Each structure stands twice: as structure tokens, then as C-alpha cells.
Amino acid sequence: MQTTASNPAASTLQIAFSLNGQAIDIAVDPRERLLDTLRYRLNLPGTKEGCGEGECGACTVTIDDLPANSCLVPTFQVRGCSVRTIESVPKAELGPMLAAGATQCGACTPGVVMTAHWIKQHSQVLESQTLRALMAGNLCRCTGYDGIIDGVRRWIGGPQ
Amino acid sequence: MQRLEGLSKLTGAERYLDDEPLEGPLKGCLWGMTVRSPVSRGKITRITYGAGFDWSQFVVVEPSDIPGPNETYLIENDQPVLAPGYVRHMHEAVVLIAHQDRNLLRRAVASVRVDVAPEPPALDFRLTPRPDQIQRGSDNLLKKLQIRKGNIERGFAQAHKIVEGEYETGAQEHVYIEPNAMSAWIEDGPTGDVVVVRGSMQCPYYVLNALKHALKRDESRVRVIQSPTGGGFGGKEDYPSTIALHCALLTLKARRPVKIVYDRSEDMAATTKRHPSLVRHRTAVDQNGKMLAQHIEVILDGGAYVTLSPVVLSRGIIHAAGPYTCENVLIEGKAVLTNSVPYGAFRGFGAPQTIFAVERHMDRIAAALNLDPLQVRRVNLLKDGDTTSTQQVIKGGTDRHALLDQTLHIANYDAHKREAEKFNRTHPYLRRGVGVATVLHGAGFTGNGEVYLNSKVDVAGRPDGSLEVLAASTEMGQGTNTVFTKIAADAAGYDIADVFVGTPDTFRVPNSGPTVASRTVMVVGKLVERAIDELARQVGQNGSPLRGPALKSAIQAWHRANPESELKGRATYQPPPDVKFDDKNYIGDAYATFAWGVCVAAVEVDLRTAAVRVLDFVAAQDIGKVINPVLATGQVQGGVVQAIGWALTEEMKFKDGGMHNNTLTNYIIPTSDDVPSIRVHFHENPYPHGGGGAKGVGELPMDGPAPAILNAVAHATGADPRAIPLTPERLLPLLR
Numbered sequence: 078m079q080t081t082a083s084n085p086a087a088s089t090l091q092i093a094f095s096l097n098g099q100a101i102d103i104a105v106d107p108r109e110r111l112l113d114t115l116r117y118r119l120n121l122p123g124t125k126e127g128c129g130e131g132e133c134g135a136c137t138v139t140i141d142d143l144p145a146n147s148c149l150v151p152t153f154q155v156r157g158c159s160v161r162t163i164e165s166v167p168k169a170e171l172g173p174m175l176a177a178g179a180t181q182c183g184a185c186t187p188g189v190v191m192t193a194h195w196i197k198q199h200s201q202v203l204e205s206q207t208l209r210a211l212m213a214g215n216l217c218r219c220t221g222y223d224g225i226i227d228g229v230r231r232w233i234g235g236p237q
Numbered sequence: 238m239q240r241l242e243g244l245s246k247l248t249g250a251e252r253y254l255d256d257e258p259l260e261g262p263l264k265g266c267l268w269g270m271t272v273r274s275p276v277s278r279g280k281i282t283r284i285t286y287g288a289g290f291d292w293s294q295f296v297v298v299e300p301s302d303i304p305g306p307n308e309t310y311l312i313e314n315d316q317p318v319l320a321p322g323y324v325r326h327m328h329e330a331v332v333l334i335a336h337q338d339r340n341l342l343r344r345a346v347a348s349v350r351v352d353v354a355p356e357p358p359a360l361d362f363r364l365t366p367r368p369d370q371i372q373r374g375s376d377n378l379l380k381k382l383q384i385r386k387g388n389i390e391r392g393f394a395q396a397h398k399i400v401e402g403e404y405e406t407g408a409q410e411h412v413y414i415e416p417n418a419m420s421a422w423i424e425d426g427p428t429g430d431v432v433v434v435r436g437s438m439q440c441p442y443y444v445l446n447a448l449k450h451a452l453k454r455d456e457s458r459v460r461v462i463q464s465p466t467g468g469g470f471g472g473k474e475d476y477p478s479t480i481a482l483h484c485a486l487l488t489l490k491a492r493r494p495v496k497i498v499y500d501r502s503e504d505m506a507a508t509t510k511r512h513p514s515l516v517r518h519r520t521a522v523d524q525n526g527k528m529l530a531q532h533i534e535v536i537l538d539g540g541a542y543v544t545l546s547p548v549v550l551s552r553g554i555i556h557a558a559g560p561y562t563c564e565n566v567l568i569e570g571k572a573v574l575t576n577s578v579p580y581g582a583f584r585g586f587g588a589p590q591t592i593f594a595v596e597r598h599m600d601r602i603a604a605a606l607n608l609d610p611l612q613v614r615r616v617n618l619l620k621d622g623d624t625t626s627t628q629q630v631i632k633g634g635t636d637r638h639a640l641l642d643q644t645l646h647i648a649n650y651d652a653h654k655r656e657a658e659k660f661n662r663t664h665p666y667l668r669r670g671v672g673v674a675t676v677l678h679g680a681g682f683t684g685n686g687e688v689y690l691n692s693k694v695d696v697a698g699r700p701d702g703s704l705e706v707l708a709a710s711t712e713m714g715q716g717t718n719t720v721f722t723k724i725a726a727d728a729a730g731y732d733i734a735d736v737f738v739g740t741p742d743t744f745r746v747p748n749s750g751p752t753v754a755s756r757t758v759m760v761v762g763k764l765v766e767r768a769i770d771e772l773a774r775q776v777g778q779n780g781s782p783l784r785g786p787a788l789k790s791a792i793q794a795w796h797r798a799n800p801e802s803e804l805k806g807r808a809t810y811q812p813p814p815d816v817k818f819d820d821k822n823y824i825g826d827a828y829a830t831f832a833w834g835v836c837v838a839a840v841e842v843d844l845r846t847a848a849v850r851v852l853d854f855v856a857a858q859d860i861g862k863v864i865n866p867v868l869a870t871g872q873v874q875g876g877v878v879q880a881i882g883w884a885l886t887e888e889m890k891f892k893d894g895g896m897h898n899n900t901l902t903n904y905i906i907p908t909s910d911d912v913p914s915i916r917v918h919f920h921e922n923p924y925p926h927g928g929g930g931a932k933g934v935g936e937l938p939m940d941g942p943a944p945a946i947l948n949a950v951a952h953a954t955g956a957d958p959r960a961i962p963l964t965p966e967r968l969l970p971l972l973r
Contacts, residue, residue, distance in 0.1 A: 122256035123249020125467075127414045128501040132901035135414055163249035175243040178867040181875065182714025183246030184414035184467030190247055213910035216901065218412050218468055219714045221874030222909040224867075 092156040096121075097165040105152040112136045112147040115162060123163040123187050127216065134215035137188035138162050144195050144214070163187035166194050170232065179228030181219030189215045193229040200233060238733060238865060241719045242465075242712070254418035254436055254464045255498045262422045262433070262494060267296060267335040269487045269497040270346045273507060274324035274331055277358035277576040277894030278372075281322050284332060287348020295345060296491040298333040303486060305453035309478055309542075310446045316542035316579065318451050318482045324353060325372070326541035326576050327895030328507045330479070335487045335495050358576035360894050362538035363515050377574040379539040380547040382554055384626050384823045387565035389521075392530020396521035400602045404518070404594035405960040406943070408538075408889040409511035409583060409882075410896075412906050413713075415467020416504040417476060421484040422494035428457050432485050435462040438477035439469045440751035441709050441741045447478035448485055456743065459485075463741040466713040470879070471582030473713065474753050475545055476508045505899035509581025510889060512549055512572070513538040516557065516594035521565075526606055526613035530565040531626075533557045535591055539572040540579035546572040549580075551683050553587030555827045556940075558626040559595035560637060560677040561617035566626040576894050582753060584876065585939040588678060589883070596674040596944030597959060600951060610948065614641065614675050627818075627827045635859045635922050641675060641835050644857035647918050648837035653853070657839070657953065666844045669852070670953025674836045674941040679828030680933030681756040684818040687829070691810055693747035694764035696725065696772050698804040700796040702789035703735040704772075706765055707805070708749040710757045711741050715935060716868035720758050721765055723864055724929045728766040729773070730785030747807070755832070755933020758864060762928015764808040772806025813926040830924055832932045833859040836877075836941030840949040847965035847972060849885055849950055855916045858937055862923040862930030869934050874915040876938025882906045884943035888962045 089104040096119065105114060115121045115138070124147055127135030131146040138147045139161045171190065180186040192215050196202060202211060208226055217225060245251045259266040272284075284299075286292050300307050300319045307321050308314040320331045331351050336342040359370040359377060366377045373379065393399065419436030432452060438444055441461045448459040461481070466473060480497055487495040499507070514537050521530040535554050539546035554570040599617075603610040618638060619631045645651070650671060657669035681687050695707040706725050712718040718738045726733045739745055749761045773782035776791040783791050795804055818825040839853040856873050863869045886905040890898040898904045923930030947958050956971040 116256070120258070122252065125249075125253070125414070126255070126500075127416075128901040130501070130900055130902055133414065166248065168244060168248050171244060171247040174247055175239050176867070178240075178871040180240065180243050180246040181716070181871055182414065182466065182468040183242070183251050184253065186246045187249035190249075207910070209909045213908040216412075216414070216906060216908060218414055218470070218879065218906065219875045220871055221876070221878035221915050222907075222912060223874045223914050224871050226909060226914070 090153045092153050094155045094157060095159040097161055107151060107153055109152045110148055111138070111150040111152045111155060114152040115147060121162050121164055125184055125187055127185060132216065133185065134192065135185050135188040137191040137215065139191065139195055144192050163191055166190055173231035174228035177228030177231055178220065178224030185215060185217045189217065189225055193232060196229065197233045238719060238723050240716060240868065241722060251465050253415050253467050254420060263420060263496065266494040266496050267337050267487065267491055268339045268342050269333060269335040269484055269495045270342055271330045271483060272332040272334065272346055272349045272351060274320060274327060274329040274353065275351055276324065276353045276355050277327050277360065278325055279353040279355040281320065281324060281331065281351060282354050283352040285350040287345065290345045290348060294336065296335040296487055298486045298490050302490055303451055305451045308451060309482065310450035311475060311544055312547055313543040316544060318479070326578050327893060328578060330483065333483050333487050335491055358894050360575055360577065362513065362536060362573040362575050373574050379543050379572040379574050380550050382550055382570045382823065384554055384566065384568040386626050386628055389530040389532050389565045389567045392521045392565035395529050397523045398605060399519060399521050400605045401519045402598050402601050402959060404516045404597055406514045406590045406593055407962055408513045408580065409887050410505055410889060410904055411470040411472030411583060413468030413470060413472055416499045416501055417473065417480050417508060418498040419477065419480045419484040420494065420496040421488040423488060423492065426458060431458050431460055432489065433460045433462065434481045434485055435464050436477060436481060437466045437473060438463055439473045439711050439713060439753060441711065441743055442748045443475060443751055444478050444481045445743045447482055451482055452485060461743045463711050466711060469713040470584045471586065471753065472508060474582035474751060476581065501901060502899045505904065506896045507578065509544070509579055511583035512546065512580040512587065512590065514590035516591055518594060518598045520598065520602060522602055522606065524606070525616050526602060526608050527616045528561065528563040531558055531563050533568045535568065535570040537572040537587065538575050538577070538580060540575060540577045542579045544579040545581050548683065549587040552679065553591045555627060555679060555683060556588035556677065557591035557595060559592060559599070560619050560675050560833065562619050562623035562625070563617065568626060577891070578896065584879065585936045586754065588936065589880065589939045589943065592676050592940045593943045593961065596676070596941070597947055600672070600948045610673060618675060625827070628824050629826045633830060633922065633924065635833055637833055640833060640857060640859060640920050643920070644835035644837060644855060644918065647857065647916070648855035650837055653839045661953070668842045668844060668953040669840065670949040670951070671837065671839045672945045672948025672952055674945040674948065676834045676836065676937065676940040677831045678755065678933065678937040678940055679831050681760050681829055682754055684820045684827055687760060687810055688812055690750040692750040692761060692764060693807060693809050694749045694761060694768045695747055695805045695807050696765065696768040698772050698776065698792035698795065700793065702793045703737060704729055704731060704769070705737045705739050707739045707746040708761055708765065709741050709746050710749050710761045711752040713752065715872060716865060717752065717757055719868060720864050721762065724762045724765050725769060727929065728769045729788055735789070755935040755937070758929070758931045759924070759927035759933050760810065762931060763926060764810065766928060767808035768806045770806070771808055772804070775804065775806060829926060830932055832934065832937045834937050834941055836945040838942065838945040838949045840946060840953055842950055842953045844972060847969035849946070849963060849968065851881055851913055851946060853913055854942070855918065856938055856941065857918040857920060858934070859920040859922055860934040860937065861927050861932035862921055863919050864929045864931050869919065870917045872934045873917045873938040877915045877942050878907050878912050880939045880942035881912055881946065884946045884961050885963055888964055
């Protein structure tokens with residue numbers, strides 16, 4: 078909510094975008110964060126706020142198939158884009174993450190899963206980057222990261 | 238057994254407080270926010286509510302709105318709920334404001350000006366305060382404690398050498414990923430209205446006691462419920478009492494539900510931190526490194542109010558001599574008032590600070606005697622039958638010497654050492670080294686604390702024969718619910734599908750004590766087992782305790798015979814036999830048992846930048862019986878990485894006594910790319926008085942990494958670092 082703290086709204090913008098495959102048409106304050114639109118207006122609270130300044134990655138979503146911190150994105154900027162949130166990740170795929178201990182308190186977890194899911198779908202990035210480097214945008218304070226890294230490795234399959 | 242709520246966390250379905258729709262009891266909810274002090278100390282002269290707002294549309298709470306004493310109930314009750322005309326630290330709560338529009342509220346709160354006539358703050362706990370900085374007694378001391386064993390003068394008289402050292406540790410912020418959040422509303426009850434508080438917390442009964450005290454209500458008219466909690470690490474031990482009181486006061490004044498959710502910067506600035514410390518060692522040793530006398534001074538920065546500092550200091554001094562035995566010991570501890578945010582509970586609770594000092598000091602003793610640091614540890618390490626600084630006789634059958642040797646083997650210590658020395662001869666600017674720390678952690682409350690707590694657990698037998706564990710112990714990520722389910726299922730001979738763990742709700746669960754001090758599995762887990770025994774006795778014939786399907790049928794039969802009745806077995810804490818502590822003189826069994834650990838760190842230091850990287854880390858732990866290997870391993874790995882952050886990067890910067898870097902951009906916790914895989918080894922030695930044979934695991938992992946890493950940096954570079962966080966700025970001058 079920080080972006081709208083300074084002054085009352087001047088006007089709203091009407092925008093359309095795709096959210097988890099569904100068409101959304103919504104009026105937004107130009108300073109409204111995508112994170113708040115998702116959580117408080119579109120009833121998708123699976124995306125979490127950890128820091129509100131793009132450091133922790135708890136609010137990770139994908140925009141046109143690229144991971145982004147939704148706390149740093151004004152909602153109007155996703156006009157015409159395809160946005161995907163944690164709610165779009167199939168539950169049935171997450172067994173390996175659970176077994177490895179990838180979640181403890183769970184507050185960072187949706188962001189972790191979004192990044193991991195993106196890596197899984199773009200596994201060629203592992204040819205030039207380590208998994209630990211690719212996951213470094215998602216801060217976790219509970220696991221020490223081994224549970225996450227092992228979980229993603231098992232989920233992706235194959236050695237890393 | 239897999240984490241019970243794991244899939245709902247992985248899919249984002251878990252609902253933390255800020256995720257919940259404003260429906261049900263939260264229908265018509267207002268948002269609450271806090272106006273805070275702009276300075277460290279002084280008298281409030283004026284509060285100005287900004288122009289341009291219709292203040293009749295806001296709910297404003299000032300100290301005069303507090304029904305009972307303006308005190309946060311804890312050890313000394315010296316911390317006000319709202320600053321009573323006088324502030325003692327930056328960001329102290331002054332006024333509370335609520336409104337339905339969260340954005341408008343933010344602007345309104347920002348418009349409030351608090352004028353303070355400043356007085357000289359005490360900001361450095363290491364310095365003797367000037368007369369105009371004295372705010373408590375004659376010396377600003379919050380607490381003074383001492384441990385005395387033998388006669389240190391005798392030891393110093395026999396010394397081959399005396400080794401001295403001063404060690405410092407900094408404040409640490411918890412950075413639970415879910416910031417503090419609380420909601421409150423009013424319900425009707427049989428004896429009047431009931432203030433219900435629901436939120437993120439570790440200790441529902443701490444919150445309950447705080448509400449009873451300041452709201453002047455008995456427990457029938459205050460109710461505390463835990464919401465899913467996204468991490469705690471001690472940061473949600475005492476602070477939730479404050480935010481719960483704020484929320485309750487707003488809801489009482491507004492007669493509407495209120496929710497307060499901190500953003501990260503407010504959470505970092507206004508909530509508790511780990512106590513900064515200064516520890517001085519003066520040690521008499523013989524030629525072999527055997528300690529003949531230990532004189533240790535421990536000074537903690539307590540911050541502006543007493544809060545938990547006396548007990549943090551207590552645990553700190555009891556751990557200050559390390560896992561060693563010495564005939565002559567004098568440990569003098571004090572916690573000092575400063576005008577900073579009150580320091581509070583943080584994983585380890587004083588022990589990581591003093592263990593950092595003693596474990597770094599052991600390596601410096603070795604260096605002074607030109608001995609191997611491992612030899613100095615071996616000649617002093619506690620064996621069963623030896624006594625600690627409080628004269629506690631160590632028993633339990635853990636061979637700490639074997640644990641050390643085994644850990645060195647797992648860690649490839651000798652190879653690391655050889656390779657590092659070879660590497661350092663040839664590399665132009667990188668230096669590698671390896672360091673060790675041997676540690677202990679007292680499990681459960683200190684001294685007679687568990688006896689005073691007198692914890693209780695109920696296990697309910699439900700009409701369908703299933704069991705429900707009713708305890709105030711909270712799940713905050715560490716796995717309480719999963720482990721209690723497993724302990725209860727094993728004790729009852731049940732399938733885990735027939736065991737449930739109730740939500741901590743003070744109207745439903747008895748006080749099983751706070752979720753702190755590595756006590757949940759060991760102490761409360763044992764009560765779960767005993768409550769099941771009690772339940773089984775109630776439904777058994779001839780008093781024989783039933784198990785498995787027979788127990789289930791008996792519970793079902795009991796309910797058929799007693800319709801509409803509740804069936805519960807209750808257990809109340811009983812100390813293990815022969816555990817005795819004199820808490821006046823600090824003599825005796827400071828803890829019913831200790832967990833033991835050995836850490837080995839391999840590091841690389843870049844001489845150009847003075848950056849330290851941990852290359853390999855092994856943590857071996859004796860935590861009794863491991864109940865759930867995935868969860869226990871995760872506790873150790875998470876604790877080690879949190880300690881790596883404390884050791885190397887997590888620096889709290891102050892400006893005028895307040896946290897200046899209160900953002901995750903400037904307060905640097907480790908990422909996945911900053912740390913290696915943490916290799917964990919468990920040495921299992923079941924503890925008969927712990928739930929499922931377990932001892933505490935939560936805090937031990939925090940104790941060893943910082944000294945092991947600094948010992949490794951010393952080995953790598955020849956430098957003598959004695960303060961953490963060992964940032965490049967702090968290390969560079971030591972590299973010459």
C-alpha cells in the first residue's frame with residue numbers, strides 16, 4: 078500500500094490483462110501495486126508481501142512468462158500482459174518440494190515455488206546458472222535453503 | 238511423516254492474518270496504525286494532529302484510554318503500552334489511530350507530529366553512563382548476576398599463562414518473512430463482553446497475561462487465538478503482547494474490529510532484536526591448555542526497558558564457560574539500560590553471544606600456547622561426571638570427545654586444513670582456512686523455570702475415537718503440529734490420520750508454556766505422552782492403559798455412555814528426579830539436560846575485498862532422539878544460515894538511537910547463493926525425560942557457526958577478529 082500513501086488518487090485507469098488464463102478488466106489507481114490488486118481486489122492472497130521493496134521475492138509472480146516482484150510493479154503496467162500467480166501452479170507437482178523440506182513457516186514459499194516453477198519450465202537456464210544463483214532472489218529465513226534447493230532439484234528432475 | 242500443513246503452504250493456500258478476507262468477526266474492520274517517537278529520549282511536549290483530516294472520522298487512542306495500568310506485563314512491567322508523556326527510545330509507540338481506509342490512515346498517521354524536549358540518551362552500553370544519562374538506579378543496570386565456583390585467585394596463582402580477550406557481537410533482526418500482524422474484535426460472553434485477539438505469535442498466554450493486566454479483565458473476558466504464523470525466532474515471543482494491546486485498545490474504543498499489520502520497515506524499526514554483547518575473558522592455563530581459572534564478564538545491551546533481559550542474561554552467563562570443565566570460575570553478568578529499542582528474545586537467548594566469546598577465546602588460548610585448538614578443547618571438554626560452572630554434574634551418556642572426533646572425520650577437517658595451507662602458499666589473494674566450535678545448549682527453561690511454568694497439556698478423546706492435542710505451543714514453521722501428531726500417534730498406538738492438534742486458543746487450550754527455549758518437543762511433547770496415558774487410564778478397565786484400536790473403541794464407548802460430555806486427559810509438568818537448582822546462588826542443575834554440538838566451518842577470504850565466503854559447513858548435533866529427520870535437519874540448516882548472517886553480514890546501523898537500515902535492501906541476510914549446503918549429522922542418544930526421547934533442537938544450531946567461522950578466518954589469514962558481524966569493513970583493517 079506504500080505507493081498510494083502520499084496523495085489521494087487523481088484518477089483511475091481501466092486496463093485488461095490475463096490472470097492465470099482468465100481475462101481481467103479492472104479500474105486501477107495508477108500507483109496501485111500489482112501485489113495489492115492481486116491480494117486485496119482479486120482475492121488471490123497466495124502471493125505474499127515480505128518486504129515491499131523487491132528484496133525478498135515473497136511476492137514473485139510471472140508477467141509474460143518472466144518472474145517479477147509484484148510489489149514493484151504498478152498494476153497498470155500489466156495491461157495486455159499474461160500474469161500468473163501461485164494459484165496457477167498445479168498442487169499435484171509439489172510433492173518433491175514437500176518431501177525435501179522446502180517449506181517451514183511458509184511465508185516465502187509461494188514466491189519460492191513461482192521461481193522454481195519458472196526454472197522448471199526454462200531448464201536451459203541451468204546451463205549457464207547454478208540453481209543457488211537462480212533462487213537467490215527469494216529470501217528464506219527458516220530453511221537455510223538446503224530444503225528448497227533439494228526440493229527444486231527433485232522437482233525439476235535430473236542432476237543439477 | 239511429512240509436514241502437515243506443507244502442501245497448503247506450497248500452494249499459497251495457507252492464510253496468514255493479512256491474507257484473510259474482512260468477513261465474519263472482521264466485518265467492518267478498521268485498520269490500525271501507530272504514531273511513534275521521533276527521538277531516543279525526552280518529555281513529550283505536544284502532539285499535533287495534521288490539518289486537512291476530519292479527525293472525528295478516526296479512532297485515536299492515547300494513554301488515558303487504557304483501562305488498567307499502562308504497563309506491558311512481563312518480568313518487571315516497566316514498559317508502557319503507550320509512552321506516558323515521556324519516551325525512552327526512538328520509534329516507541331505514542332498514539333494509536335484507526336480508520337477503515339488504509340491509504341487515508343497512512344497519510345493521517347504521517348501528519349501527526351510528536352514534539353519532544355530531548356534529554357541526553359544513553360546509546361553505548363559499553364560506556365559508563367554520564368550522570369545526565371542515568372535513568373534507572375544509580376548506574377542504569379537492568380540486572381546483575383553472578384556464578385562462582387572454586388576460587389579463581391587460586392587458579393591464577395598456578396597459571397603457566399594468562400590469556401585475555403574481549404569479544405563483541407552486534408544486534409540482530411529476526412526477519413521472519415511474515416511481519417507482525419494482529420486483529421481484535423469484541424464478542425458477547427456469559428460474564429460480559431469478551432475482547433478477542435487473534436494474530437501471529439509464539440506465546441498465546443504471554444499475550445493473554447498482558448491483556449488481562451492492562452485491560453483490567455479476567456481470563457473469561459479476554460481470549461487469545463494464534464493465526465498461522467510465518468516465522469518467529471523469538472521475535473514473536475514478547476512483542477506480540479504490545480501489538481495485541483494496541484489492537485485491543487483500538488477495538489475497545491471503536492467498538493469495531495481492528496487489524497494492525499506492520500510493513501517491513503516498521504517491523505524492523507520498532508520490534509525487538511538480539512542483545513548486543515561485550516564479553517571479556519581472562520583465563521589461567523597450564524602448558525597443555527588445561528584451564529585453571531576462568532574469569533568472564535558478560536555485558537548485554539538491554540535497550541530501553543527490562544523486558545526479557547534478566548533471563549537472557551541468565552542463559553548467557555550459564556553458557557559463558559562453554560562445554561568445558563574448570564575448577565575455578567567466576568562469571569559476572571550485567572544487562573544495561575540504553576535508549577534503544579528493547580532487545581528481546583532471539584533464538585539462543587544470550588547463549589550464542591557468550592558461546593561466540595568462549596569459542597573464539599579457546600582458539601586464542603591455543604595460539605598463545607602454540608597448541609592445536611583441538612587439543613585445547615579436548616583437555617577441557619566436559620566428560621560425564623565433570624561439573625559445569627554452576628556445579629551441575631554432567632550425565633546422560635553422550636561422549637563429547639567421540640562426537641568431536643566423528644564430526645572432524647565427517648567434515649574432512651584434516652584434509653581441509655592441509656589443502657587450505659597448500660592453497661594459501663600459492664594463491665595471490667585468496668586465503669582459505671578451517672575452524673571449529675564445540676557447543677552446548679541447555680534445553681527448556683533455565684533453573685526452576687519449568688517448575689514455575691507448571692505447564693499443562695490436555696488430550697481430548699473425541700466421540701469418533703480420534704484424539705485432539707490441546708496445547709498452547711504454536712506452529713510457526715518449526716513443525717510443532719507435525720511432531721505433536723507423531724508423538725501422540727506413537728504414544729496412543731494410533732494412525733496419524735486419527736490425531737489432530739487444536740489451534741492455540743486460550744478458551745480451549747491449557748497453558749503449556751511459551752513456544753520458546755527449545756522446549757516444545759522435549760517438555761511439552763512429554764506432556765502430550767503423559768496426557769494420553771491419563772486419557773487411556775480414564776477409559777480403561779481396572780486402570781490398565783489401553784492402546785491402539787482398543788483405546789479408540791473405549792473412547793467411542795465412553796462417549797456413548799456419556800453423551801454431550803468432554804473426555805480429556807491432562808498432564809502437568811513434573812521435573813525429572815534429582816534436578817535441583819539454587820536460583821539465588823546459581824548453583825546446581827541449570828538445565829534438566831543439555832544438547833551438544835560441534836561445528837566445522839571452511840572459509841575463503843578475499844584479501845582484496847576482505848569478503849568472507851563459507852565454503853563448507855558441518856553441524857553435528859546430539860539432540861536426543863530425532864523425531865522427524867526432515868524437520869530436525871531443516872531446523873539445524875536454518876539455524877546455521879541465520880548464524881552465518883549474524884557472523885558476517887547482518888549489521889544493524891543506528892542513527893540517533895534508532896535502526897537506520899530498517900529495510901531488507903540495507904540489512905543483509907544470506908541468500909541461497911551466499912551459503913553452501915549445510916551438512917548435518919545427528920548423534921542420537923535418546924533422553925528418557927523428553928517427548929519421544931528428544932532434547933531441544935531449535936536453538937543449538939545458532940550457537941556454533943559464528944565462532945567456527947571466525948576461527949576459520951583467523952586460520953586463513955592470521956588475523957585476530959573478535960567482533961561480529963565480521964563485515965569487510967571490520968575485517969579489512971585486521972588484514973593490515
